[in-house]
Amino acid sequence: MKKKRIFMVSYGGGHVNIIKSIYHELRKERNVDLIYLALTSAPLQLQGTDINYITASDILEWLPYRDEVEKLGKLYGAPFHNYQLGVSLEDTVAYYGIGIYDLIQKYGTTIAKKRFEEDGRKAFLPIGTMENILQCINPDCCVITASPRMEMATGIAADKLNIPVVRVNDLPICNELEHDCILCVMNEWAKTYAIQKAGVPEKKIRVTGQPIFEENEKINNNWITEFKESAVKYNYTVVFFAENGKNQTEEIDAIYEIAEQMKNVLFIIKLHPNQQMESFQKSNQKNVWVKKEPAKNYLQVAHLVITTFSTTGMEAAIKGIPLIEIKFKRERYPIEYIEMGIACLAENKSQLFNEIRLLLDKSSDEYKELMFSSKAFDFVSNASANICSVIKEQC
Template identity: 30%
Template sequence: MKRPPTWLFVCYGGGHVKALLPVAERVRALGLAEPLMLALTTAAPLARAAGLPTIGFRDLVEPGDGPALAAGARLADALEVKAAEREESVAYLGLSYADLERRLGASAAAAQYARDGRQAFLPLTVLERALRRYAPALVLATNSPRAEQAAIESARALGIPSLCLLDLFGIWERARLARPDYADALCVLNEAVRAEFIAAGRPREHIHVTGNPAFDSLRDPALPAQGAALRRAAGFEAHHVLLLATSPEPVQVSGIEGRGDPTWPRRIEQRLIDIVRADPRLALWLRRHPSEPPADEIAALAHPRIRVCTADVPLHAWLHAGDEVLVTVSTVGVEAALAGQPVTQIRGSVLDALSPFERMGIAQRALPLDALDTAWPADARPQAANRAAATVGPASATDAVLAVARGLSTWQGVRV
């Protein structure tokens, strides 16, 4: 019996591994290929926990890499945050820095690393080494830079088909992702994102609306019932219920003009609390980002129409506990839209340019803070839930991405 081909999945942690992992698991379950995860930083524990064959940069070390590993050890010692096991960090930093020196020269590499840190990396020689060693029939990565970008560019150089899965909108990486020679297929969140890339010059036949597999769990039919139970238990059934999902506001972001106000999330909370207190038609759930302080002072108000979302209930159930979800730039807005809930974006963050939710078909409206005072007029009917929104893509993003991947793995056409 012929052995199935290898598909190499390359991803960092967080939302990147969560987007690709369901696809790799489905590939394995169907026996379409042998998935191999090149899982970087915090992605490795998740890939291993799923029982998938997993490698890292330490598995790519070869004889003669001693000087690179010595440099990697020095760089690892200087890291403030340790996101991976030391052996992996040493290999990742050392091999990536050696690649940087090969491309720029020693002095220019040192200057660029001093300025940009790990963002300076594009380890093409390392990823080419991986592709030659494991000979995959297909490479899959997300829109992340550094090793994921290097995997896609090295695949192109070696004639291996590749697929790039966008986690959200691809605004920061627009110029790179819009290049016709960057990956053989782009898998995007919705039609609005696809239209933006076509306008940016990417051929329309390269772009596939698949959704993001990380959000497939939003389609669990038990979630609406869980949300309704939460609403009922709070006594909110007769009210128009708002759910505010806050997220931290950075003071400054590299590459973005202006400065953020760290008090911005708390200012929005206070404005909505005042609005709800003054309007008996309204009720409010408050959900802070896990990295923010607990909202104990809000819970202490003991107001009958203002409640705090508790951590023991999954976010996706809370999304169904109200009538409207309010966000600034949090991905909770995307998740709410995919769950069929109306979304209002509150504009005023330093990150607004990266999260144009209204333009991207996520939010029904985008308002400045001052406009919230008149956002729910007494004679207005509450917004109907957008259950058939265009933002809701294929029934299973995992299956949709897999269909694109299967086409690439057997495609014999000539690429650009």
């Protein structure tokens, strides 16, 4: 039986984690040939794994204009290369070179240069190059996530070549699709959003779950046991997930003041890896702990989660944990959990205290109403297997 060739593309961060899970699941199939293009920081996250991948510099061998790409990459990309990140110079040169080359082919050198000066990498959408790559690889199906630039270009190029595309959304919200595909979404809420807000035909959507959330369920049980032993004198655990790059002094101060009034509650301030512990440790209050361990650990022990727009808010709702969206500055967030119906709002310290009190009480109307409205956000299990079934249907 001829093997089905599947071409997968992703950037780093959460996107590579989605593809990793799908890759491992697909590899269980004997008649599948996998080619994974790992972009920018993705190779760094794949080091030490058993996943085979190619990078931006590897695909240059398939391009008849390789020399021109390398020349442009050295001119435009090399100045932006950051040696401290660990990404190879060759990959930076190739990535920028491909982006600039396609930009020039579409707009000409003058306009392409201006677009790059104004938008940087955001100006890239190398559809032409990805058409060339796909014609060389000749896949039966392409798998991408919702990232822009080269992932999006892969979807558009595949569509033009009549190659089926499976796109896995990392978030429950999405924009209008730029190409034909089967869209894999995390839950019923995301499906409804895609239909009503993004205009995606229902027949093109599959509710599969989200692999990242399943990976986050994998946690050392010893950690949970040790945590519960150390927190045994507290009746509840409330976790505030801080947002990197935002001044949250007012919110942190409010949590410390509320903790003074709720001695039977343990408050965890969970920091982003880039945040400094010293900035958040305000006093020696025994029922406020500032931590940097993985977020997934604290989602296993939380009775209530507080955040702004961290994706941990979605994970909390999926796990059936009550969620408070804290909004002291009244600003709009990239993801609005209130509008999704999966959170209660706290716009000041007094409101935050009241919401904490109500949502820790499972008999309260507030708790019952939130759990009911969050029902469409229920967890969908076996996400990787579900997505792989969709991929196999398309091959």
